[in-house]
Structures are given as structure tokens and as C-alpha cells.
Amino acid sequence: MVVRFLLSLVCLLFVACAGRNGSGGEMSDSGLHFPDSMDVKWTYVTGDDMMPNPRCFAVDDSCVYVLGDAGGRSLFVYNITTGEEMGSYIDRRSHIGELTNPYGLSIDRSTGDFGVFNLGMTDRFLVRYSPEYEPKVLYRVDSVFPINDIVLAPDDRVIAVSLVYENGEPTGRQAVSLLDVADGVTLIGSCDELLPVIPKGLGREISVSGSGKRVASIIRNSGFLETYEITGDSILRTSHNNYFPIEVSDDGIAHVNHNIQYGFRCVAVSDDYVYAVYSESKAEGDPVTTVGVWDWNGNPVKKIKTDKNVSDICVSPDGSRLYCTSKFRSSICTINYIDL
Structure with missing residues (x-):
């Protein structure tokens, strides 16, 4: 009877392990399980030691x-097919702000x-430039509330x-807010309920889909990943996960x-998926490649x-390619892509 019980237990453990680590998916040490996994190599677009640090x-x-x-410029443009540098634009100083x-x-x-987005110690604002790189308007959103990140969205809105x-006291929470900038800066909606208190020293980063209807948020150097949906004038959090818990001091x-x-x-992000780089x-010194x-x-x-060690990513407008910036030999930055 004991032998039969032990054999049954071994079989159950084998089945459980096979379910967790089968060829159809991959379980990480953090418990983050992906149903599919693939290995890819980035394709080079452009980059050298003369490219400004992105x-x-x-x-x-x-x-x-x-x-x-x-050289006093802030935007550098490259042909996406040939990698040829096409010019540098946007003077740091203009008639609407520095x-x-x-x-x-x-x-x-x-x-x-x-x-x-200008992230100054005391002066944080967003400048809108035309497709010809001419400054159009400066949005001083910090007149409404302090900000850590801000992006343009369609229909004269910013997120x-x-x-x-x-x-009058900081709570440690960071909300994702929707603002109208057609005439001044007006708060439309904000999602700050049930938000985690973010440990001091960490910041939230957002990415907005091309339609302006979906937002993803991470907290860098931690495991927080959230998604939001914008419907009309309301913004709703649709998911929240903390995959990589970190240590926090008593204060x-x-x-x-x-x-x-x-x-x-x-x-x-694209309109269909969220892409996040993590390790x-x-x-110390391990690259971030996933x-x-x-x-x-x-x-x-x-x-x-x-x-490659990935520094930053973005998605092509049609969602077919993922681009990255990557640094090697400390001074050379490259831009690369993979097909999705």
C-alpha cells in the first residue's frame, strides 16, 4: 500500500511539473507565466558613436x-529603411520656451x-511641434498638478x-490623467482609485496607443504593470499586476x-498588445534582453x-514591427527592429 501511494504521488508530481514547464509555455522564477516563448535576433537599422545618447x-x-x-538640437531624424541621417531639428531655445x-x-x-516633455527640476511642461518641427504651443500641465510623464493623444488631448x-500632502500614489488642451489645460478625468503607493525613488512611465484609447503603465525598476481604457471622458484601469516585488525601507x-x-x-503599445522590457x-552587469x-x-x-541589451522600445504605427535602442561598448547606440 505504501509503495502504491508513493508511486501515485510521483506520477502526480510529474504531471504537475509537465503542466508548468511544457513546450507550450514558460514559467519564470517570479511566477510570470507566458503561454508562448520565442528566440529572435534584432535587425540593425542604424547607429554609431556619433548618434546622440537617446x-x-x-x-x-x-x-x-x-x-x-x-549641437543645441534635440531631435535627430533617420530614414527607417536605409538608416541615413536626414537632419537634426528642434532648437532647445524657442520663442515659447526653453x-x-x-x-x-x-x-x-x-x-x-x-x-x-521637458522634465526640469522645477519646470515640467509639454511642447507641441508641427510635422515640420516648428513649435506650436507649450502646455504647462503642472499648473493643474505635478507630473512625472506626459504624452500627446488625438483630439486635442494629453495623457x-x-x-x-x-x-496638501503627497500620498505616494501616481494617477493616470486625461486632459483637454484645445483651449488651455483642463482636467477631464483621472484614475487614482486603488492605486498602489509607489516607493520613493521610483517613477511611473506610460505609453499610449495610436488611437489614444488605451494606455499601459509600468513602474521602472519594479514589477508594476497596469492597463487602462479611455471611453469618452472617462479613464478606467482594466488590469493591475506586480510581477517583481522589491525591497522597501521602513520609511x-x-x-x-x-x-x-x-x-x-x-x-x-499598439492597439492590440502591450510590450514591456524586463529582467x-x-x-550586476547582466543585460536586459527580454x-x-x-x-x-x-x-x-x-x-x-x-x-541585445535593450534600452528603449517603440512599435511601428501598423503594429507589425518592434523597434529598440541598444547600447554596446558604452558609447555606440544602435536602432534595431524585429518583426512581430
Whole structure:
């Protein structure tokens, strides 16, 4: 009887392990399970030691736009097919304001306008530029609330990460907010209910779909991934997960070693999927090479293991390609793509 029981137990354990680690999926140490996994190699587009250190980048059907800082210019444009540099644009100083720290880049797909987020210590704003790179308007959203990230959206709207205060005191929460900028800056809606308190020292990053109807958010160097849907004037959180718990001190400060790239690094979206770059390694110097794919209900879809250390990602307008910036030999940055 004992032998029969032990044999049955072994069989059950074998079946359980096969279910977790079968060829159809992959389970990570964090418990993050993807039903599909693939290995890919990035295809080179352009890059050399003369490319400005990218802070952010975006693509359309014909060009790659790199936000950097060189020669008093902030935007550098490359042919998406040949990799040829087509020019540098956007003076840091213009008649509507000075970009002291150009940090984020977005494109309004309905107009072709560019948005550059200036992340100053005390001066945070978004500048809208025409498709010809001429400054059009400056949005001082921090007159409504303090912000950590902001992007252009269709229909004269912007979407921002706003710091939540109660009775004049910071709560540690960061809301995703929808604003109308057709005439001034007006708050339309904000999703700040049931938000986690973000450990001090960490920041939220957002990516908005081309339609402007869907938003994904990560908290860098941690495991928070959230999705939102915009319907009319309301914004609703549709999923929330914390895949990579981190250590936090008693006074709420995150224990982050910047030589270790643990947790999420960056996020990009299409109208169909969410793509987030992450690492589960806690070893110093390990590259960040993995891209996770989720649907808009927050369900893991696919794990993409790549051959390069990924700094940032964006998706082509038709959702067919994923682009990345990658650095090697410390000074050379390249732009690459994979077909999705």
C-alpha cells in the first residue's frame, strides 16, 4: 500500500511539473507565466558613436525620431529603411520656451505633431511641434498638478502621470490623467482609485496607443504593470499586476541598485498588445534582453528572448514591427527592429 501511494504521488508530481514547464509555455522564477516563448535576433537599422545618447525615440512609416542633445538640437531624424541621417531639428531655445531637459517624445497620430516633455527640476511642461518641427504651443500641465510623464493623444488631448495629493500632502500614489488642451489645460478625468503607493525613488512611465484609447503603465525598476481604457471622458484601469516585488525601507524608500537592471525597464503599445522590457536577474552587469507581450486585459501572451541589451522600445504605427535602442561598448547606440 505504501509503495502504491508513493508511486501515485510521483506520477502526480510529474504531471504537475509537465503542466508548468511544457513546450507550450514558460514559467519564470517570479511566477510570470507566458503561454508562448520565442528566440529572435534584432535587425540593425542604424547607429554609431556619433548618434546622440537617446533619451527617447519614436517611429512612423518612414523615419526614426531620436530625442537627444547635441549641437543645441534635440531631435535627430533617420530614414527607417536605409538608416541615413536626414537632419537634426528642434532648437532647445524657442520663442515659447526653453527645453532644459528634453526627456519624453510622443507623436499625435491624428495630426503628425510631435510632443516633447521637458522634465526640469522645477519646470515640467509639454511642447507641441508641427510635422515640420516648428513649435506650436507649450502646455504647462503642472499648473493643474505635478507630473512625472506626459504624452500627446488625438483630439486635442494629453495623457499624464500626475502625483496625487491629499490635504496638501503627497500620498505616494501616481494617477493616470486625461486632459483637454484645445483651449488651455483642463482636467477631464483621472484614475487614482486603488492605486498602489509607489516607493520613493521610483517613477511611473506610460505609453499610449495610436488611437489614444488605451494606455499601459509600468513602474521602472519594479514589477508594476497596469492597463487602462479611455471611453469618452472617462479613464478606467482594466488590469493591475506586480510581477517583481522589491525591497522597501521602513520609511518607504525603494532599495534600488542602479547597477542591477531588475524589473521593468520600458513599455510600448499598439492597439492590440502591450510590450514591456524586463529582467529577472539581480546580478550586476547582466543585460536586459527580454520583451514580454500582454493583451489589453493584462494576460501574458508571449515571451520574446532577444540577443541585445535593450534600452528603449517603440512599435511601428501598423503594429507589425518592434523597434529598440541598444547600447554596446558604452558609447555606440544602435536602432534595431524585429518583426512581430
